[in-house]
Amino acid sequence: MRLPIPERGGRGNAVAVMAALAAALLLPAALTFFFGNDYPVFICCFILIYIVAVSGLDIVFGYSGQISLGHAAFYAMGAYGSGLLVNFLDFPIIPAMLAASILAAAIGALLAWPASKLVFHFLSLSTIAFGEIVYQIITHSPGKITGDFIGLRSEFVNLFGYLLDRPGKFYYLALALTALFLLAKTYIVDSKVGRAFLAIRENTHAADGMGINVRKYKIVAFTISAFYTSFAGAMYMHMVGYASPDTALQKQSVLFLTMLLFGGTGTLLGPIFGVVTVMLLVEALRDFQDYQVFIYGILMLIVIVALPGGLYGACKDVFHRLADKPGAMGGEETGDAA
């Protein structure tokens, strides 16, 4: 069976990147022209934010092989943390986003510490528990500073006097930030650290024998991942100017996990594929809100049973077959012959 090979670095072809960037730059104008309103651009902003969040989840799941079922907690902590810092401590927005994410990542490191000594399942338990605790705190905050069930309002980003109060304006900031986070991900993955993550995912005992401090790197992976997802939450807060307690619900964690699995784990493009398709699917199935979790479950099961490389893996396979050149897994057929 074909399983995804996590990708690391490589000189991506510059032309494709430039083309993608040009398309991304022109997208809002085209969408607004085509649909006549900026709702599609709003969705695009969400797609960018989710790409950051899901790429973060990929670092912990796709690379280091640990399950987190509570990443929504970090998403919410980023959103609420940044909002609270802006509202109550008068932080400027960008430093607030950073501070909130760093704080959330630090809490993430602490949470990952006990689970790092245990078999991978146990991170899923502590993250579930943590998610529930965060949800309860947000909805039952002291002095109702988080707005409890109503949610929290905060400000739009003000970039050198230019207020990003419309999705069309926020989009470009989000694009730049997302690009930055994706670049950082390729850098982390293409280094000693990234190899250590993969080694842990593949075989913790051998990783230990090869001089990798398994516990430390498990915590590092989770911390980076928490930082990514929290920052995505902070972006969401200041794009919409509001965060709802629903962001901390388990359903949100499930959404992230579904996007990651469906797109393909352990790759740069997988999360992007996953976020875009699942977002479009959710939009298309707006009338079937009640069936959402059901659909997530089915998507996950399809991937696990039949599409281990996710959508991206499948696309790559088809591409390689059409181009008739052996893919990264091409060695499979010939590997034993030589």
Place this chain on the structure above:
Amino acid sequence: MLLEARNVTIRFGGLVAVNHADVSVQPGRITGLIGPNGAGKTTFFNCISGVYKIDEGEVVFAGRRIDGLRGFQINEAGISRTYQVINLFRKMNVLDNVMVGMHSRLRQSFWASLFHSPGQRSEERTALAKARDMLKFVGLERKAGYPAGNLSYGEQRLLEIVRGLASDPQLILLDEPAAGMNSGEKAQLDVLLKRILGTGVTILMIEHDMKLMMGVADYIYVLNYGSILAHGEPAEIQRNPDVITAYLGGD
């Protein structure tokens, strides 16, 4: 002595798996560890390499107590190992397996990795070149891009050895390197072991293939029911009546 295991004992519940074992490894030589199935050979390796914590005794490596250290610390200290059951990173490619083996020798910090600093990049380039050289050392250079899980059994054994050598160890523990190899590969292994010794790496090895063991080992320890039954040069061991009974009568 490069490695001195004194009085090493480990118990699992009521079972004494390794019982007051004394083993010394001299630098620059191949020391063998043999014994019937279930004698505790692999368990002994696990005691040295930090997989298990020993209940009694001490392990001294290059003048330093290493018992009680965790596995990765022992690798950092200069002992590397291979596994009886192949333990490669199956979905990573062959080259990356070797690169992981270098982990404890790479200096790049997390932040240097995050920003791909010039220092980090030059270190990666050097490491990559070295990894390719090491693959050439065992003749796997043409398989560099293949997922490790796709190699043949014998090739996987070789890759395990290279991965172990990648951390520039002073001592490598080889757990049945010839298991699953065909006779041609075994003959080459003989030469390879000598070449490894030539690079200044000392070898402690478990092996069931007596022909291979008696041919390459300088000194042999025999383990039976967790205790050292005999030790000596290969010729002495072959004549030792206790060893012969243990192999023929026991088990």
Place this chain on the structure above:
Amino acid sequence: MTRKKTLLMAALAAAALIVIYLFLVNHAPIKLRRLALTGVMLGCIYGLIALGYSLIYKASGLMSFVQGDIMTIGAFLGLTFFTFFRGLFGTGEEGESNVGTFILSVLLTTAFAFLFGILLEKGTIRKLLNKNVMAIYVVLATIAISYIIQNGAQIIWGGIPLPVPSVFTVLFVQVIGVRIQPEMVLCVILSAGCMIMLHFFMTRTRMGTSLRAAAMDAKAAEACGIDVSLSTGLTWGMAAGLAAIAGILVGPIYGVYTMLGANIGRKGFSAAVIGGYGNMYGAMLGGIILGLAETFVAGYASSTLKNLIAYILLIAFLFIKPTGIFNERAIQDV
């Protein structure tokens, strides 16, 4: 554990219970007595769920997230059977004793859940493992199935809790001076019965010994002629059966609703960790500790804290004693 040690522990536990009982009857205020009783009842439910987790972990080295959902299904199935048989055998009048029909429903539901558990293992888990899928994906598969069942139940039965007709003729019984629903007593007795039966099944029967051997070392057990695949399937079946029993027992007390199992299933993990993940006895003890903690926090602190205490305990135990009360080491990694 040796026989002597087991007996000693049983004796100690019995002595502790007697002391607690005497204290409650003679000195404790009525509120404390009521909370203790509710706590034990709730604890038995958590215990049954956690027992399933532990059995599965020992047999397959996996976590199953489906337990809670099997509990939900068990509750609905149990209600369906119960209503059906009441219509069939009884007169349907108020105040009629339905103990017989209830027990019949319990048995039938358990049988169905048992089959479901085996099918789950054989149809999904085993298939994935045979395809050499990484364990992490197998766990994810159980999560996916759990979401499907959860949402499926929501779609089929809606969000409104359904009442379960009472099982007994009397509405209340007196226990240590507290008036409680007789169904609560039934719940505790049946859970304790399950636990004792499971203990004897595992330690005294050939089948149970095979199951334990298969869980301990699959290869060695296979070599001794034990059908490991069958054993694993049966274990998943038993875990499912226990979850369904928990569901049907809790029905008459809390009513039946679609998120019932999801909530209790999630908190059940806490019970398993408290007792020592993978330990049968630990699961039950952890369940009762969790049940008591929840009711006491609800009684003396706040309901917000009550919703959190399970998770706080879970994280606290992972920090301080991840191997749980029974020091179960199987969960440690490098």
